Each structure stands twice: as structure tokens, then as C-alpha cells.
Amino acid sequence: MLEPLPGHLWNTETAAHLMNRAGFGGSPTDIENLRQMGLGRAVSWFVDYERIPDDTPAPDWAHPDPDEIARREAIRNAADPETRQMLQQQQYQDQVTQMAELRYWWVRRMALGPRPFQEKMTLFWHGHFATSFDKVQMPYFLWLQNETLRENATGNFNQLLIAAAEDPAMLNYLDGARSNKKAPNENFAREVMELFTLGEGHYTEMDIQQAAKAYTGWGISKDKLHYEYHRYNHDDGPKTIFGQTGNFTGEDVLNMICAKPECAQFISKKLWRFFAQDEPPQPIVDALAAEFRKGGMDLKHLMSVIFRAKEFYAPDVIRSQIKSPVQWLLASMHQLQAPLPTQPMTLVMLRQLGQELFNPPNVKGWDGGIAWITTNNLLDRYNFAAALVEGNRVPLPGLLGQMKGLLNTIAADGLLETSPVDIGPLFTPMDLSNPTSFLDALQARFLNAALAPERQGSLSDFLKSRSPLEETDIRKAIRLIMCTPEYQLT
Amino acid sequence: MNNPLFTTRRDFLRTTILGGALTWTVPSFVAQTFSALHAQADGALTQVTTGKDGPILVLIQLAGGNDGLNAVVPYTNDFYYQARPSIGIPAKQVLPLNDTLGLNPAMTGFKKLFDAGHLSIVNGVGYPNPNRSHFRATEIWQTASDEDKYLTDGWLGRYFDNACQGCDPTVAINIGPRLPQAFSSHMPTGISLENPDSYRFMGSGQNDDETLAYRSMYNPDDAVSAPNSGGSVSMVSGTVTLQNGQSALDFLERTSMDAQVSSDKIRAIAGKTPSTSIYPGSGLAKNLQLVARLIAGGLPTRVFYVSQGGYDTHTGQRGGQDARLRELGDAVKAFTDDLTAMGEFDRVMIMTFSEFGRRVHENGSQGTDHGAAAPMFLVGSKLKSGMLGAEPSLAPADLQDGDIKFNTDFRSVYASILQSWLQTNSMPILGRQFPTLPIVT
Numbered sequence: 016m017l018e019p020l021p022g023h024l025w026n027t028e029t030a031a032h033l034m035n036r037a038g039f040g041g042s043p044t045d046i047e048n049l050r051q052m053g054l055g056r057a058v059s060w061f062v063d064y065e066r067i068p069d070d071t072p073a074p075d076w077a078h079p080d081p082d083e084i085a086r087r088e089a090i091r092n093a094a095d096p097e098t099r100q101m102l103q104q105q106q107y108q109d110q111v112t113q114m115a116e117l118r119y120w121w122v123r124r125m126a127l128g129p130r131p132f133q134e135k136m137t138l139f140w141h142g143h144f145a146t147s148f149d150k151v152q153m154p155y156f157l158w159l160q161n162e163t164l165r166e167n168a169t170g171n172f173n174q175l176l177i178a179a180a181e182d183p184a185m186l187n188y189l190d191g192a193r194s195n196k197k198a199p200n201e202n203f204a205r206e207v208m209e210l211f212t213l214g215e216g217h218y219t220e221m222d223i224q225q226a227a228k229a230y231t232g233w234g235i236s237k238d239k240l241h242y243e244y245h246r247y248n249h250d251d252g253p254k255t256i257f258g259q260t261g262n263f264t265g266e267d268v269l270n271m272i273c274a275k276p277e278c279a280q281f282i283s284k285k286l287w288r289f290f291a292q293d294e295p296p297q298p299i300v301d302a303l304a305a306e307f308r309k310g311g312m313d314l315k316h317l318m319s320v321i322f323r324a325k326e327f328y329a330p331d332v333i334r335s336q337i338k339s340p341v342q343w344l345l346a347s348m349h350q351l352q353a354p355l356p357t358q359p360m361t362l363v364m365l366r367q368l369g370q371e372l373f374n375p376p377n378v379k380g381w382d383g384g385i386a387w388i389t390t391n392n393l394l395d396r397y398n399f400a401a402a403l404v405e406g407n408r409v410p411l412p413g414l415l416g417q418m419k420g421l422l423n424t425i426a427a428d429g430l431l432e433t434s435p436v437d438i439g440p441l442f443t444p445m446d447l448s449n450p451t452s453f454l455d456a457l458q459a460r461f462l463n464a465a466l467a468p469e470r471q472g473s474l475s476d477f478l479k480s481r482s483p484l485e486e487t488d489i490r491k492a493i494r495l496i497m498c499t500p501e502y503q504l505t
Numbered sequence: 506m507n508n509p510l511f512t513t514r515r516d517f518l519r520t521t522i523l524g525g526a527l528t529w530t531v532p533s534f535v536a537q538t539f540s541a542l543h544a545q546a547d548g549a550l551t552q553v554t555t556g557k558d559g560p561i562l563v564l565i566q567l568a569g570g571n572d573g574l575n576a577v578v579p580y581t582n583d584f585y586y587q588a589r590p591s592i593g594i595p596a597k598q599v600l601p602l603n604d605t606l607g608l609n610p611a612m613t614g615f616k617k618l619f620d621a622g623h624l625s626i627v628n629g630v631g632y633p634n635p636n637r638s639h640f641r642a643t644e645i646w647q648t649a650s651d652e653d654k655y656l657t658d659g660w661l662g663r664y665f666d667n668a669c670q671g672c673d674p675t676v677a678i679n680i681g682p683r684l685p686q687a688f689s690s691h692m693p694t695g696i697s698l699e700n701p702d703s704y705r706f707m708g709s710g711q712n713d714d715e716t717l718a719y720r721s722m723y724n725p726d727d728a729v730s731a732p733n734s735g736g737s738v739s740m741v742s743g744t745v746t747l748q749n750g751q752s753a754l755d756f757l758e759r760t761s762m763d764a765q766v767s768s769d770k771i772r773a774i775a776g777k778t779p780s781t782s783i784y785p786g787s788g789l790a791k792n793l794q795l796v797a798r799l800i801a802g803g804l805p806t807r808v809f810y811v812s813q814g815g816y817d818t819h820t821g822q823r824g825g826q827d828a829r830l831r832e833l834g835d836a837v838k839a840f841t842d843d844l845t846a847m848g849e850f851d852r853v854m855i856m857t858f859s860e861f862g863r864r865v866h867e868n869g870s871q872g873t874d875h876g877a878a879a880p881m882f883l884v885g886s887k888l889k890s891g892m893l894g895a896e897p898s899l900a901p902a903d904l905q906d907g908d909i910k911f912n913t914d915f916r917s918v919y920a921s922i923l924q925s926w927l928q929t930n931s932m933p934i935l936g937r938q939f940p941t942l943p944i945v946t
Contacts, residue, residue, distance in 0.1 A: 190819045190870060198869030202819045205875070209638050220637065220906065293753070337753050369682050376683070377568075377814075379640055385756050389684050389697030390674070390764035391704060393757075397719075398707045467758075470722045477718040491715045498706070498719055500757030 016302040020325040025054045029328045031463040035505045036290050037061040037322055038131035040346030043460055058322040061132035062169070062315060069129050074116050077158045079240040087239070113154035118372045119358040121161065122365070126345050126355050136168035136318075137161065138341065139289050141372070142380030144179040144211060146188035148373045153187075153239070157373050160184035169315040172282060172307075173273040177266055180207065181242045183235050189378065192235045196250035199227035206378050208272060217277045218257070225254040230265040273312060279304040283317065290321060292332045293384045299326055334464055337387050338505045340368035343396065346505065347403055347497065350461055351436050356403065359431050364399050368392050388503065400497035405490045406435035438489050450478035453492070461496050470499050560926050563796060563809045563840075563855045565789075566685070567833070569817030570639065571859035572826055573879030573909070574899075577626055580607045584899035588866045592822050592873070602626070605896065611827040614834025615882065622890040623841065624882065627918055627942065629897035631878030631911025635861060639817070639875075642860035647686035649916050649935055660919055661808055662690025663934045664927065669694075674763040675770060678799065679810040680792040687810065696767045701775035701795065705768040720765065774802030782843035789813045790836035797843045800853065807927065816859060820870040833857070837884055845886075854926050855884040858915070864907050865899055878911035881918055889946050914939055 020029065030050035034041045038061060041049070049057050086106065093099035125134040141164060151157055160182045167175040179185055185203070186192040194200035204227035208218045232249025235242065254263050257271060272278055283303035287295040303317065310316035321327055338346065344364060348355055355361060365371055369392055375381055446456035454475055458465050465471065474495055481488040496502060579585045580596040581604070599607030600616040606626075608616055618624040634652040636642045645652060649660035658666070665676060665688075677688050677695035688695040698704060708716030780797060784790040792811045799806060815829045837855060844850035862879025878897060894913040897903075903910065920931040920939040932938055 190872075193820045193870040195869045198867075200819055200868050200870050200872070201874045202817075205638070209640075215638055215641055335753060337757070377639065382683075385753065386683055388757065388760055389679075389682065390760055390767060391697045391699045392682065393760055394704055394706060394764050394768065398703065401707060467754075473718055473721040476721070477714065480714070491718075495715065495718055495722070499722060500754055500761055503757050504753060 016298065017306065017320055017324040017326060019323045020054055020328050022054070024325070024328060025057075026050065028333065028463060029054075030057065032328060032333045033057055033061070033322060035342075035346065035463075036327075038135060039125055039342060040349045040505070042349055042352050045349065046463075054323060058319060062319050062322065064130040064133045067129045069133075071124055071128055073162075074113070074120050074158065076113055076116075077155060080155065081238070083155075083239050084237070110148075110152065110154055114148050114157070114373060115358060115362060117154055117158055117161075118362055118365075121372055122341070122345075122361055123355060125341065126348060132318075133165060133168050136314075137165045139286070140164040140168060140175070140179070142289075142375060142383075143285065144182075144185060145375040145378050145380040146184040146373075147375055151184050151187045153184075155240075156182075156184040156187065161373075169318060170313070172278075172312040172314055173270065175314070176207075176211065176269050176273060179211075180230075180265070180269060181233060183242055186233055186235055186242065191230055191233050194227065194231050194233075195248050196228065196231045199224075199231050199250065201227045203227075203230060207269070210379055212272045212281060213275060213277045214281045217275070222256050225256050226268050228252070228254050229256070229263045229268045233265055276304070276308070279307040279312065283307050286317065286321065289383070290318075291327055292335050334462075334504045336505050337384060337503055339381070339383065339387060340365050340370035341372075342505055343368065343503070347400070351403065351493075352440050353403070353436050356433050357431070360402070360407075360433055363431065364402075367395050368399070393503070396503065397498040400502075401494050402433045404436050404494045404497065405487075407431065407433040435490060436493070438486060438493075442489070447484060447489070450475060450482060450484075453478060453484065453489075457492060457496050461493070462501050464501065466496070466499060466501050470501070558852065559805075559807060560928070561800060561807060561809065561853045562922060562927060563793075563811070563853060564687070565833070565837070565855060565857045566810070566812035567816050567829075567857055567859040568643075568812050568814040569859070570642075570861045570863055570875055571816040571829075571857075571879060572818060572822065572873050572876075573862040574865065575822065575826055576609050576612070576830060577602075577628070577880045578607050578609060579605055579896065579899065581605050582899055584865075584901070588899070590867070591871050592867050594823075603892065606892070609827060609830050611831035612834040613831075614836070614838030616834075617838055618834075618841065618884055619890065623886055623888070624884050625888055625890045625944065626892055627881045627883065627913055628892060628894040629878045629909065629912035630881045630894065630915050630918060631862075631909075632914050632916070633911075635877040635908070635911070637861060637875040637877075639860055644686060646858055646860055646915060647689075649919055657686075657689060658691065659685065659687035659689040660934060661687045662694065664923065664929065665694040665807075666690045667933050668929060673766070673805060675767050675804050675806055677808045677810070678796075678804070678806050680795055681810075681812060685810050685812075688808075696763055698771060698795070701771050701798075704771045704775070706765070770804065771799075774799060774804065777802055780843050780847060782839065782846055784839040784843070785832070785835045787832040787836055789832055790839055793836050793840040794843070797840060797847070797849075800844070800849050801847050818863070818872050819868065819874060820872040822867075822872045841884065841886075850886045853885060854888065854922065855882075856918070856922060857882040862909060865904060865909060866907055877905070877908035879909070881915070883918075883944060887946055888944050893942050893944070913942070917942060918944075 027046060027050055031046045034046055034049055049060075052060060090099055090102045090106065093102055125131065125138065128134055141161070144160070144164065146157065146160060148154070148157060160179070163178050163182050167178050180203070183192075189203035189206055190200045191203045194203070201223055204223045208223065208226070209215055228250040232245050233242070234245045234248065249264070251262055253260055256263065256268060257275070259271070261267070263271070280300060284295050284300045287299060287303060303321070306320050307317045326332070344361070356364070362371075369387060370381060441460065442453070442456055446452055454471065466474065474492065477495065478484065478488075478492060574585060574589070575592065575594055578594050578599045580594070580599045580601070586593045594609060598610045600610060600612065601607040602619060608619070615624055632645065632652060636645060636652055644650070647659050648656040650656040661677060669676065674694060674696050679685055679688065679695060679697045680699065681697060682699065684695060684697045706716060706719050708719065777798070780801065782797075784794045789811065796809045796811065799809070813829065813833060815825060818826050841850055844853055858881055859879060861876055863873035863876040865876070868874050897909045897912055899909070916935050917939040920935055921941040921944045923929050923931040923934060924941055925945040
């Protein structure tokens, strides 16, 4: 179990798989470069990312703002309701604008930054330690949490858990900052065990109520800028959790949770589910959990084992997952060798497809798998494909109505346009010489695999009817291959 | 209609695709399909309902755990005020329904419905050994399972499996981004719809070559060759899995097919003039307005599903929950007014549900934590309005771990809806007989 993939199985298909799962996909050239590295170096290139400098600057507003408190007071002390409302609206506009910047900043970093795996892990943790702008409201806190997750992305899980728990965005999202020792709030206490570490069935209602006491005292500073421990608000009496009694602090409880074997199981399973396959086989989960515990809950060790394991490259793992909207967009962009669409276009697409960053549907994050797909957003994927490839000739009436509020605050309507993709770099004259070779090239670039025969037939008929191929036909063919069930897989 | 009577989507698609893609304009086959198949459903039904004129169920999920006590307030109960010193709603603010219960003051829409005899409230609804996890509790409500049983198919999915093997996908419509697990079934049924205007493949023109190629890519034989191989359409909150060996590719092929088949119909309806009724500006209201349009458009839809979030009120509950309840009451009132104006109200029943109620005692942050039993609302012109189910006791001795004990099992409400409203036998769907309530006049 979890032996490394034998050298002779490292090929274009397996290299493409690693590129898709550890990163966000790539062009045939990117995949070939990775293949040439060999499995060991290829995995190391993704996982040992500390060796690659990343000097991506933070958004310019992403720093503690000493005026935050003054601004809040100005709103509270407004002379009249109209002034208050105006100030509130102004603040909200600023926040929405900053969130748009933050989302695009992150998508760009995932797409173009030097450390794709660090960003992929950060995305994983963003869905795991979910928080959302809807509730947290402060873009600065959301950026701060994003940095916390990035810094600890492949470190020790226990440390990551404590860092994420004491992060202001989390304290806000799950009400920790509003809890007090007289009547503790159970929101965080429940979700940390159910969703972040153990899973349902491995704790009791009593464990939750007792743990809630231990977490009291964690708060946010008066100036609303950082985490702060409030001793006066901490219940330092005895608590009984998992059958042990003691004057536990919040950190104690998190350490106790991490020490439970179910925690290694839960995290290993979720990582395999995210990076490998929707239904993790129990023997693999057991082997991963053992490896995780052996490595002292070190995430980088675990991920290295996963990416080298022959099970990771099994036929029922490769191309078995439905692309998340982020994966769909970034992989498309890499395959099209096209620049990322404009900020509004990018945000409209991700939101409409069901993955608005910093706004997961609930504390469980995105369900992933088949939950990404409904009849409605599948049609949206097909239509956005046209926008990415053929240029924005298709009207997006439904979207414009729904997104108007957002668009007004972030951009002029013109920025929703896309231009036809430059097909020059995508195909050789040989590829384009006849329908058969073109169909092969299309499938190699966009699927790393073949279409089902009936769809191959339809596409082939289309190409034959258009011979010789004009540029617009080539774009239509690309768009069509993106409108297949196969293209939604990775 | 003089279309041939197709018995499955497969026949329909074979006929249209092989018969010529240019005839794709729009299927009126659906209404017939449903009734025909309904008739075939072997004894599962006590009465066959017909396509376009059959009863309709509109589900409204109140996501997050709606606090029952501050929605339907026991305004003469001292225990209530003792447990909720800061967020208890003063007796003089409630909208009284009888001598002991009154609605949250924000629910003026529901008060009007109640006064008109169009609202009934089922008190103290829950189930044994209540679960307090949002996700597990939601699954239990969506699948109608016992607390300790894990089912993958939804209760409505099982209704469709029983009533119409292979019926049109629009028989169940979810308005929103994720299809609810309640729709999940052996034979996938149901679509999700958000923007009727963009609910279609956009080519460079009508019947352009790109569109024709797209349509021909779904070979009907392959795409629906294994109707009973299982799998669900999609799920919400929880068991997001493919079952019975179905692959993600199978699932995608089926969804593509459903999208293609349903989009023509949705477009036809979206093109019709919407009603002139005025709705509030909330998302819920807009979604209900879309449901009204689809009902008026004559789809064969039996079940519509919409949801409203924001009920997880651990902090600052009065502001948050009251705002949600106001949206709910106002939206539903506008919806029923619209249906009445269109002459469709008589065939619509609305049911709300939430994964759990909340603790009787408030917490230290002017909110409430996850609890158990709570009331459900039913709205319709044909229902028996008033109070159903016994009002639960709040006396500390009668609580279970600080939570309200249930008096009516939620599956009794489902059974009542299935039997009295959807006219079907609830046994095969719910697995056993639950006592029914007199919900319909």
C-alpha cells in the first residue's frame, strides 16, 4: 500500500494527472516538462515549494488599519439616521470593492504564481476552515486568514488547527469572539469536532458543551485588528472532555482532539477525497492515517506520500473527479494559453458556477464532487466556454441582471467582454492538416484522453463539414469539446 | 396535442434526434408523459393525477435551524420568558393566533394568511433522538430516515421513483445552485434552475452549426442506456456520492441530457409575459415569483423547491431571525396573491421545514444554540387552517437536555402531504405507516 509509482508508469498521462491535481492543469508543453523531470523531482517541484521564491505583494489595503475603530465610531455617532446610512453604505461599498480585489488577487496567484501547490492547499484549507464575507464582513480579516492558511498549508496539522481556530475571521464566523464564560456559545465547539477534525459520531453532546467552556476567553482586540486572549472571560474551572477531567484551555482541547486517531483518519480521508478520488477506499485511508500519525501530523510528508503513491495514479483515480469551478477556469486558461479574463468576468464566472471565493455556502465549505453540477450551471459552463474561446459574442442576460449590483461597484460593463482566443500557439500546421489529426490534437490538449465514441463522431462530422478549417471553425471546435461531459472531469 | 406519446426520454430523444434535429423546437410531450407513466406505476398510487392540472407542492427550506419559539411565540408561558430574558418577544408585540400562541411581529404576511384561513401550523415537529448537526439533521429531513439510518435517496426522490419511472426531468424543479438531497433518487429526476433567460446552450444563432453539433453529441442510446443503474441527481449538505457503480462521467452525461431536454421548455415559458403582481425585493420572493411563472406556464412540475438561509442565529437573534421571518412572510404572501390572481392557488400547497429548532434557553450572546423540535408551516387555499399537533411543554421537567420534545414526527407531516395532497400511498416512500394529520379540508 502507498508504494511509489513504478518508473515505467510515469508518462504523459500520469504527469498530466499530477499537474491537474497538485496544481491547476497545464498546456502540453508544461506537462512534457514535468514528465521529463521524473516522478521524484516532479513531486518535489510541487511540494517543496519553499525553495521557489514567491514575492507576490499583498493587496495594498491588506494591513491593520488604525482608523478602523474611528470609522466604526463615526457610524455609531452619526448625527442623524441619514448620515449613518450613508456612512454605512460607503463602508459596505469599500468592503465589496476590496473583496473583489482580494478574490481576483487570489485567483491570479493560483493561476500565475510560482507555487501552484501551496495555493491548491490553501484552497483546500479555505474549504475546510470555511469562513465567509457574508458574516465576517471585514476583508482584512479574510485576507489575514488566507495568509494564515497559506503559511501553514503544509506544516503541522495541530499547529494549523490552533492558528486557524484563533484567527479573527474564524472567531467571528463561528461566534467564538462573542462567547463568554457565563453562557458559552457552542457554535465553534461543535463545528471544530464535526467538520474540522473528527467527524460526526466521535464525540458527544456533552463533549461539545464542555469544550465550549474551554474556548471562552478567545477574542478580538478592541481595535478590531487582531486576536487577543481575555483572561477575565475564560472559564478556568474543570471540564470533562473525552472522559478526561481537567482545567483545560482551548489549546489543550485542540491538542486532545488532534491526538485522537479519528483526527488523522478524518483529515487523511478528506485530503484523499480532494486530491485523488471522491470515494476514498478504507484501506487507503487507514494507510494514509498511519503514515500521517507516524510523521507527527506533518502535512508535507503526507502529501508527498500521496503524490508518489501508485494508488494515486490508478485508472479509477485519473480523470475521475469533476472539476471545481476554479479548476475549470484555471485549467481552461492554461490549456488555451490565454491570459486570465478581466476581474469582473472572472468573478462573474466563479460566482455563477458556484464557487465564489470567501463565500462558501456554509461552514462545511463546498461539498465538491457531483454537487458542483446542476443542469443550470452545466449550461453556464458551456456558455462561459464560448466566452473564453470565441469571445464574448454570447449575451449573458440572466447574469447581468443578477450581478448588476456587484458590477456597478467594481467595473464598467465593458470589462465583461472577452476576446477570441489566439489559436496560433495551440496547434501545429500538421495538427490542422486534416479533421482526424485535428481531433487528436484537440483531445490531447483539452482532455488528456479521448471522448466517448458518439461525441467523437459528432465532433468529427462537424469538422469534416467545415473543411478546410477556418479560424472560427477551430474556435467552435474547441468550444464544443469544452461542452462535453468529459471536459468537466479532471 | 397530437404528438406521439413517448414513454421515456430515451424514446423521445431517439425520435427527435434521429428524426431530424431541426424539429427541436419544443416538446409538449411532457405533460402526457407524466400522466401516462403515472398510470403505469403499479399500484403505488391510490389515485392517478394528471399532468398539468395536478397538485403542486412548494417546499421552502429554512436553512440553519429556525428558532420555533420566536417564530410561533408561547406568549403566555412564564417558562418561555424565564429562559429568554433578553431575546424573548414581549406578549404585547406578538401577533396573536389564539390564547396562547402568536406569531413573531415580523410575520405580518403569515398573519394575513392565517386570518384568511390559508395557514396552518403543525406544532412540536421532530423525531426521536434528534441530531443537532446542521448537516446530519438536514440529511434526516431530506431523506426522511430514522436518526440512526443513513439513506441516500431523498423522500421526494422515492416519490418520483414510485410514481413515474423515467418521467421528464422538469417534474421536480429546484430554484437555486444546489439540487436538494430530497430529490435524489434511483432514477434521477429534477433540474436546478436559476436564470431562465440563460438556461440554454447559446450558439451563434438559431440552429447554427455549433448548436446542432452540440445537440448531436449526446447519443440518446448511450446516454440513457442504464436507467436503473442508480445514482442521484445531486445532493445538498451531506452524502455527496455516486452510488451503485455510477461514475462521474455517467452522472455528467445524464445531467447534460436533462439540461438539453429541459432548456427548450424553460425557454418557451420564460418567453411568456410574467405576471404583473408585485413581489418584495428579497431573493426568496424573486425565486417564488419564478415558481409562479413556471406554474402558470404549464410545466408538469409536481414539486418546486426553494430555500432561504440565515436561520443559524447563535448571536444577535432578534435582528437576524426577525428579518428572515419578515422576508418569508412577505414573500409567501405575495406568491399566494399572485397564484390567486392567476387562478392557480387551489392546486398549490406550500410547506416550510428547517433542520431543527433551537435551545429553549438563550445563550450568552443574545442568540440560541442548536436544539430540537419546532413548528412547521403549511400554506394553501385547500388546507384545514389553524393549529395541528399539541403545543409542546416548556416546563424544565418536560425538556430533554434543555430541548423541546417533539409531539409530531415530521414523517407524519410528509405522509399527510403524500396521501392527502399528492394522492399517493406513503408506505412505499416512507418505509412504514406514519399517522396522518387532517391537513386538507
